[in-house]
Amino acid sequence: MAIAQAARPGTSTDPTVMRAAVFHGPGDIGIESVPRPHAGPGEAVIRVTLTTICGTDVHILKGEYPVRPGLIVGHEPVGVIDELGPGVVGYEVGERVLVGAITPCGQCHACLSGHLSQCGHGSGYQAIGGWRFGNTIDGAQAEYLLVPYAQANLAKIPEGLTDEQVVLLADITSTGFAGAESGGVRIGDSVVVFAQGPIGLCATAGAKLMGAALVIGVDGDPGRREVARRMGADIVLDPGSVDVVAEVQRLTGGGADVAIEALGLQETFEAGLRSLRPGGTMSSLGVYSGKLQLPYDAFAAGLGDHTIVTTLCPGGKERMERLMRIVAAGRFDPTSLVTHRFALSDIADAYALFSERRDGVLKVAIRP
Ligand SMILES: [Zn+2]
Ligand SMILES: [Zn+2]
Numbered sequence: 001m002a003i004a005q006a007a008r009p010g011t012s013t014d015p016t017v018m019r020a021a022v023f024h025g026p027g028d029i030g031i032e033s034v035p036r037p038h039a040g041p042g043e044a045v046i047r048v049t050l051t052t053i054c055g056t057d058v059h060i061l062k063g064e065y066p067v068r069p070g071l072i073v074g075h076e077p078v079g080v081i082d083e084l085g086p087g088v089v090g091y092e093v094g095e096r097v098l099v100g101a102i103t104p105c106g107q108c109h110a111c112l113s114g115h116l117s118q119c120g121h122g123s124g125y126q127a128i129g130g131w132r133f134g135n136t137i138d139g140a141q142a143e144y145l146l147v148p149y150a151q152a153n154l155a156k157i158p159e160g161l162t163d164e165q166v167v168l169l170a171d172i173t174s175t176g177f178a179g180a181e182s183g184g185v186r187i188g189d190s191v192v193v194f195a196q197g198p199i200g201l202c203a204t205a206g207a208k209l210m211g212a213a214l215v216i217g218v219d220g221d222p223g224r225r226e227v228a229r230r231m232g233a234d235i236v237l238d239p240g241s242v243d244v245v246a247e248v249q250r251l252t253g254g255g256a257d258v259a260i261e262a263l264g265l266q267e268t269f270e271a272g273l274r275s276l277r278p279g280g281t282m283s284s285l286g287v288y289s290g291k292l293q294l295p296y297d298a299f300a301a302g303l304g305d306h307t308i309v310t311t312l313c314p315g316g317k318e319r320m321e322r323l324m325r326i327v328a329a330g331r332f333d334p335t336s337l338v339t340h341r342f343a344l345s346d347i348a349d350a351y352a353l354f355s356e357r358r359d360g361v362l363k364v365a366i367r368p
Contacts, residue, residue: 019368020072020142021347026063029073031345037138037146039085044150046079046097050163051140051366052338053347054101054171055197056287058355060134064289067135074141074366075101075133076170078163081154088150096157098324099140099147100315101171102132106152116319117312121148141347143368155320158328164365168198168334169323172363175285175313176202176262177323180210182311183258183283187211190252192244192275193233193260196224198337198363199285200262201231205332207260208232216251218244218271223360230336239271248275255280264288273298273306281307337362344368 018036023029039045051074059065060073067073077099084091091097104116110125118125131148133139138146147153157166176199185191191207193200196219207215208231217233219225225236235251237244248256255277261269264286270293272282278300299306326332339362342350350364 018143019344020138021074021344023060023067023071023073024069027061029057029061029348029351031347034072034142036144039083039088039146039150041086042088042149042151043085044081044088044091044147044154045083046077046099046145046147046154047082048077048079048140048142048145048368049096050078050167051368052076052167052363053141053350053354053366055199057134057141058351061351061355065135071134072138072140072142073134074139075135076167076172077133077140077145077147078157078167078170079145082144085150088154091150091154091156096163097154098157098166098170098320099133099145099153099155100174100317100320101313102315103137103148103153104131104316105149106316107149111152116316117314141344141366143344153315153317155317155324158324161324161328162335164335164338165327165333166324167365168202168337168363169320169327171313172198172337173202173323173332173334174315174319175199175311176204177206177209178311178314179203179260179262179283179285180206180212180258182309183207183260183281185210185212185258188213189257190214190216191258191260192216192218192248192252192256192272193228193262194218194268194272195261195263196221196228196233196236197262200260201227201337201362202334203260203262203285204228204233205231207258209326209331212258214252216248216256218268224362227336227362245271245274252277257281258283260284261286266292270295270298273308276304276306278304279306280304281309284308284310338365340364342366
């Protein structure tokens with residue numbers, strides 16, 4: 001996958017432009033000089049101090065996840081408030097903030113119904129998923145980021161927390177934890193998490209935080225299984241060497257209470273369903289493409305009282321504040337997931353490393 005090498009146009013000394021990672025077409029994300037955003041009513045601009053690359057960005061780069069050419073990618077922003085538009089109150093320029101990957105308006109039908117991730121920014125519901133940085137609006141792999149509905153989305157970073165401690169909360173932690181929360185994990189439950197990539201690892205940690213008595217992490221990569229143990233998995237299984245469904249059934253005495261799917265494949269979705277006990281909940285975090293089939297016997301032909309829930313990354317400042325509290329309290333430490341660090345100008349190298357999963361990479365930190 002070739003990535004346009006940075007031409008390094010524009011310097012931060014020119015106040016009208018900034019450097020950003022721009023998508024032009026499959027295989028073509030490059031750093032270039034683009035107009036710097038300014039804050040209109042209700043908006044804010046933050047100077048990005050740290051961001052990262054997500055699996056979704058790799059799908060965008062490969063052309064597997066369509067976005068409009070010219071879009072700035074990246075959806076995990078930490079920064080400092082640089083401009084506040086009219087109507088944004090309770091904030092000051094210079095304050096450090098975390099912004100979730102999805103930006104609910106806090107006012108539309110979706111938001112007021114509690115479906116913040118499906119927010120259509122005032123127009124009810126967005127067609128698929130809410131307004132997402134680097135997907136539907138310009139994103140965070142840039143020197144500056146325009147934040148819509150700033151009042152609902154700027155979460156002040158508590159004193160004492162570093163950028164690296166909070167950057168992963170914007171997406172993967174919010175999503176991974178939501179897998180356990182939406183699955184309704186209860187104290188004493190058994191939970192199996194399919195795939196231990198960054199989101200699956202956070203789902204594993206989330207299940208533990210929710211009070212699961214047994215957390216089983218499934219992944220074919222020995223390095224990721226090892227990290228899964230550190231993130232709270234009691235048992236890890238390699239689908240390449242054991243029949244995972246049979247083993248989960250054996251370990252749980254009849255099936256897991258909750259299965260969390262964090263990969264987005266037919267195989268793992270189906271294995272999750274088959275791992276459940278009657279009455280169990282399948283909590284799906286994967287983004288699926290192509291055809292997803294539901295074999296009748298995988299959910300007891302409809303007689304098993306199973307629940308299937310899906311969750312898109314919860315955003316908004318209340319969510320981010322909640323996640324920062326759990327880090328500040330020392331109950332969850334996402335920093336070990338940041339394995340590599342790059343400057344924004346070297347983001348092509350970061351994309352290559354991340355997409356090829358070299359050197360045990362889990363997440364990369366990108367500093368503009
Ligand atoms: Zn993401
Ligand atoms: Zn809304």
